[in-house]
Amino acid sequence: MGHIHAAPDPVSRVLPLEHAGGRDRRWAMALEAVRARKATCILESPDSIEVAGTTIPGRRDTARALYILYRPDIPHVSIAALLSDPARREQFRDKVVFVGLTAQTAARDRLMTPLGEMMSGVEIHAQAYETLMSGHFLQPATDVALLFICAIVTLAAGATFAFLNGLRAYAVAALLVLLASAIPHIAFAWGIIVPYLTPVFAAWFSVAAAASWQHFVVRRQLHKSESDRARYQEAIHFVTHEMRSPLTAIQGSSELMGRYNLNEDKRRQMAQMINAESKRLARMIQTFLDMERLTDGDIEIRSEPVPISDLVLSCLERARPLAERKQIELRAGPLQALSVNGDRELMEYAVYNLLTNAVKYSPPETFVTASVQQNGGGIQVSVQDQGIGLDAKELKSIFKKIYRTRKAEASGEVGTGIGLSIVQQIVEHHHGHVVVTSEPGKGSCFTIVLPEDGVARG
Numbered sequence: 229m230g231h232i233h234a235a236p237d238p239v240s241r242v243l244p245l246e247h248a249g250g251r252d253r254r255w256a257m258a259l260e261a262v263r264a265r266k267a268t269c270i271l272e273s274p275d276s277i278e279v280a281g282t283t284i285p286g287r288r289d290t291a292r293a294l295y296i297l298y299r300p301d302i303p304h305v306s307i308a309a310l311l312s313d314p315a316r317r318e319q320f321r322d323k324v325v326f327v328g329l330t331a332q333t334a335a336r337d338r339l340m341t342p343l344g345e346m347m348s349g350v351e352i353h354a355q356a357y358e359t360l361m362s363g364h365f366l367q368p369a370t371d372v373a374l375l376f377i378c379a380i381v382t383l384a385a386g387a388t389f390a391f392l393n394g395l396r397a398y399a400v401a402a403l404l405v406l407l408a409s410a411i412p413h414i415a416f417a418w419g420i421i422v423p424y425l426t427p428v429f430a431a432w433f434s435v436a437a438a439a440s441w442q443h444f445v446v447r448r449q450l451h452k453s454e455s456d457r458a459r460y461q462e463a464i465h466f467v468t469h470e471m472r473s474p475l476t477a478i479q480g481s482s483e484l485m486g487r488y489n490l491n492e493d494k495r496r497q498m499a500q501m502i503n504a505e506s507k508r509l510a511r512m513i514q515t516f517l518d519m520e521r522l523t524d525g526d527i528e529i530r531s532e533p534v535p536i537s538d539l540v541l542s543c544l545e546r547a548r549p550l551a552e553r554k555q556i557e558l559r560a561g562p563l564q565a566l567s568v569n570g571d572r573e574l575m576e577y578a579v580y581n582l583l584t585n586a587v588k589y590s591p592p593e594t595f596v597t598a599s600v601q602q603n604g605g606g607i608q609v610s611v612q613d614q615g616i617g618l619d620a621k622e623l624k625s626i627f628k629k630i631y632r633t634r635k636a637e638a639s640g641e642v643g644t645g646i647g648l649s650i651v652q653q654i655v656e657h658h659h660g661h662v663v664v665t666s667e668p669g670k671g672s673c674f675t676i677v678l679p680e681d682g683v684a685r686g
């Protein structure tokens with residue numbers, strides 16, 4: 229006696245070999261047929277059962293589900309055909325025969341199978357019998373194996389888009405999806421059941437994720453390099469344009485000196501002008517090169533104790549002639565005797581730049597104050613002016629390369645718009661930052677905030 233319960237499976241792929249109901253526990257009819265055929269008994273363990281030396285996989289907690297390997301060639305003879313042709317009995321000699329009666333009209337008496345046809349329970353058990361007798365059993369892949377397959381597929385998708393680009397990457401990705409679809413078939417040939425959608429979904433999702441990652445990263449890189457190039461071109465354009473005025477002055481003066489017989493005073497004046505303009509030209513080139521080298525991280529940055537108030541005083545002295553020309557008074561505010569670790573030359577460049585900006589963008593008869601103070605947040609070097617000031621929108625852009633405000637352009641002051649971007653980079657190399665407070669028409673205050681034990685980054 230055996231049970232004929234079906235598993236809750238739409239195509240009856242599996243058959244529970246064991247069924248317990250109430251106090252009764254039965255083996256499946258197919259298994260009982262095997263046992264009867266082999267005239268032996270069934271040995272059971274938690275993970276499998278054994279009949280006549282053949283181990284049949286199937287855990288108890290899955291009711292020892294057996295995957296049936298359906299065969300289309302199991303002979304099927306109706307009683308009517310047997311009655312009309314008794315000679316067909318010979319067909320059954322030495323065979324195990326499953327005899328059954330089925331209600332042709334009752335739909336629930338027949339189940340769908342992977343062969344694509346409806347079968348009665350007795351036929352399904354005949355198929356299970358063949359599977360049990362063949363000794364080849366299908367086993368579902370373990371969770372660990374499925375995880376491993378998904379991880380491999382995901383890694384392959386990631387590597388495809390990390391190392392390949394464009395059409396080639398998409399071709400390899402398509403191949404990967406195809407391969408992932410083939411995994412269940414290959415595994416099936418090895419007797420392992422891999423759910424079709426697991427590797428296929430893993431492939432589709434990982435390919436989609438990797439492709440979009442590449443798409444956005446590449447787009448961002450492209451965008452960055454394009455804007456870098458545009459900025460660089462703008463810088464070149466600006467610098468060459470700016471170089472033109474000193475060059476014209478040099479050209480004109482030298483021509484005059486060569487062509488006309490000038491008196492000594494005039495000659496000296498012209499020579500002085502050529503000298504000043506060529507120095508200006510050299511400064512411009514130097515600034516431009518400094519900017520490029522700082523951006524590339526190419527410049528060597530020293531780390532030594534720098535007495536910051538002395539440095540501010542010397543910058544004030546250097547900027548004094550410029551300020552006097554505009555009748556601007558340079559004042560020293562509180563100058564605490566403090567020192568920071570850093571590169572003196574670069575720090576001087578930064579402070580001098582803030583001072584000359586303050587002078588450039590202030591009207592005559594105002595004053596500019598520089599101070600050095602220490603408070604909780606670090607060492608603060610401030611340059612305060614009473615100049616044209618900046619509005620909130622301008623404040624956001626002044627540290628960009630080649631940026632000048634309209635008011636600055638209109639002021640007639642010469643500038644390259646790159647000084648502040650260098651200042652910011654220098655300060656950042658010293659682990660500091662620049663704070664700006666400003667009000668249009670009232671003035672600005674640029675403050676370099678440096679950490680108290682700041683060590684310059686090399």
Ligand code: ADP
Nearest residue numbers: 585586589626632633636643644645646647648
């Ligand atoms: P520039 O060579 O034009 O002075 P900077 O990079 O030093 O270049 O400054 C960028 C812009 O920031 C200036 O063109 C100007 O518009 C604005 N700016 C800088 N310092 C001041 C200041 N003290 N007052 C008002 N505007 C300023």
